[in-house]
Amino acid sequence: MSTKHTIDLDFDRNHIWHPYTSMTQPIPVYPVTNANHNLIHLETGEKLIDGMASWWSAIHGYNHPVLNNAMTEQINKMSHVMFGGITHYSAVELCKKLVAITPEHLNKVFLADSGSVSVEVAIKMALQYWLSQGINTKQKLMTPFKGYHGDTFAAMSVCDPVNSMHSLYSGFLPEHVFVPAPVSQFHDEFNQAEADELEHYFLKHHQHVAAFIIEPIVQNAGGMNFYHPEYLACVRKLCTQYDVLLICDEIATGFGRTGIMFAVEHANVQPDILCIGKALTGGTMTLSATLTTDKIAIGISEGEAGVLMHGPTFMGNPLACAVACASIDLLLEQDWQQRICEINQALQQLHQCGSLTDVVNVRTLGAIGVVELTDEAGIVDVAKIQAYFVSQGVWIRPFGKLIYLMPPYISDDASIKQLCDAIYNAIKGKHYV
Numbered sequence: 059m060s061t062k063h064t065i066d067l068d069f070d071r072n073h074i075w076h077p078y079t080s081m082t083q084p085i086p087v088y089p090v091t092n093a094n095h096n097l098i099h100l101e102t103g104e105k106l107i108d109g110m111a112s113w114w115s116a117i118h119g120y121n122h123p124v125l126n127n128a129m130t131e132q133i134n135k136m137s138h139v140m141f142g143g144i145t146h147y148s149a150v151e152l153c154k155k156l157v158a159i160t161p162e163h164l165n166k167v168f169l170a171d172s173g174s175v176s177v178e179v180a181i182k183m184a185l186q187y188w189l190s191q192g193i194n195t196k197q198k199l200m201t202p203f204k205g206y207h208g209d210t211f212a213a214m215s216v217c218d219p220v221n222s223m224h225s226l227y228s229g230f231l232p233e234h235v236f237v238p239a240p241v242s243q244f245h246d247e248f249n250q251a252e253a254d255e256l257e258h259y260f261l262k263h264h265q266h267v268a269a270f271i272i273e274p275i276v277q278n279a280g281g282m283n284f285y286h287p288e289y290l291a292c293v294r295k296l297c298t299q300y301d302v303l304l305i306c307d308e309i310a311t312g313f314g315r316t317g318i319m320f321a322v323e324h325a326n327v328q329p330d331i332l333c334i335g336k337a338l339t340g341g342t343m344t345l346s347a348t349l350t351t352d353k354i355a356i357g358i359s360e361g362e363a364g365v366l367m368h369g370p371t372f373m374g375n376p377l378a379c380a381v382a383c384a385s386i387d388l389l390l391e392q393d394w395q396q397r398i399c400e401i402n403q404a405l406q407q408l409h410q411c412g413s414l415t416d417v418v419n420v421r422t423l424g425a426i427g428v429v430e431l432t433d434e435a436g437i438v439d440v441a442k443i444q445a446y447f448v449s450q451g452v453w454i455r456p457f458g459k460l461i462y463l464m465p466p467y468i469s470d471d472a473s474i475k476q477l478c479d480a481i482y483n484a485i486k487g488k489h490y491v
């Protein structure tokens with residue numbers, strides 16, 4: 059039995075910041091009372107088909123009994139205990155699973171509390187590694203334009219400078235080396251000129267570069283760019299050749315989203331450091347991890363500091379670790395690759411948008427579908443298009459010129475059809491201007 063609460067929208071509007079919004083001119087927020095399977099229930103009675111998986115995370119849908127059960131069992135033992143000087147079953151089991159499913163050389167796990175923090179930790183690992191080797195000139199990072207790695211400062215410093223408004227913080231943000239964003243698309247041929255250009259940057263900057271950081275195969279928040287695996291393979295080769303560490307940020311792409319467990323596998327690439335987050339707990343709790351190789355872990359530990367200088371209060375949170383174990387098991391127990399293929403098939407319906415004049419490109423990869431509008435069509439009015447989507451019984455949140463779907467893996471064909479149709483009708487009816 060649950061008590062009936064009403065959500066105080068006036069208080070929300072006047073006192074609470076939502077992501078990337080103004081405090082004086084916020085766009086409307088929709089009050090949600092509960093969510094189940096792939097449906098989000100509004101206080102006003104509507105049920106919305108979820109097309110976002112709560113920003114890549116809720117891969118098994120909402121309120122999943124297996125995940126709920128894992129959390130309940132853990133709550134009854136302990137919700138949290140400090141990780142300094144203490145360990146516990148859920149953390150150990152989770153790290154075993156992570157070592158098993160990630161690329162072979164990644165054997166050492168740091169548990170952090172959000173994606174951005176796992177990126178901070180990855181950067182610290184890289185800097186500390188070179189210091190431990192007696193090299194103090196490698197203090198910069200190299201990264202392609204159009205990247206997104208989180209909102210904390212070190213993470214933000216390697217995000218696309220325009221998208222993340224570096225100009226606001228210039229003078230405060232460290233300046234890193236930006237290389238051209240990958241151009242050749244996943245399904246097209248690779249243009250060798252991109253590799254040559256990359257080499258030019260490595261040649262010029264490698265002495266000052268500790269690590270190259272990149273989102274493998276899909277640049278997410280920076281433009282939903284599905285790029286050619288050969289670009290990533292080239293980066294790996296050049297990193298090895300020029301003594302630069304490779305950090306792969308799989309926070310969005312991990313756990314099957316691109317059709318393969320980790321997107322680095324599309325290019326058979328072994329990163330030196332890997333960040334995971336988002337779907338790690340099946341969208342239930344905040345948790346992330348940074349994995350690295352024996353070589354780097356040993357280097358850091360034998361360096362002057364002797365330790366990795368990081369330790370969040372809620373490190374290894376038992377509740378988050380327990381549900382992450384359950385989420386990984388749930389994924390591995392099913393034929394998840396087949397499931398992602400089926401979702402990809404259903405997402406092909408987005409190609410109906412290709413005939414609309416405002417659409418410049420439609421693309422899919424794994425369980426991701428993107429409709430990109432033309433420059434002339436302009437930036438989507440999010441408040442307006444969201445109101446339309448809600449009226450159509452779907453939950454989709456576009457950004458810029460991109461209207462995209464990354465539904466929970468449990469979505470059925472009928473739901474995906476409804477999501478695709480809503481996008482088609484929104485563009486056709488210009489419900490975003």
Ligand SMILES: *Cc1c(COP(=O)(O)O)cnc(C)c1O
Nearest residue numbers: 172173174206207208307309310
């Ligand atoms: C979301 C995201 C992050 C940041 O994760 P948070 O949990 O929001 O801090 C970092 N990198 C990528 C690729 C992401 O998609």
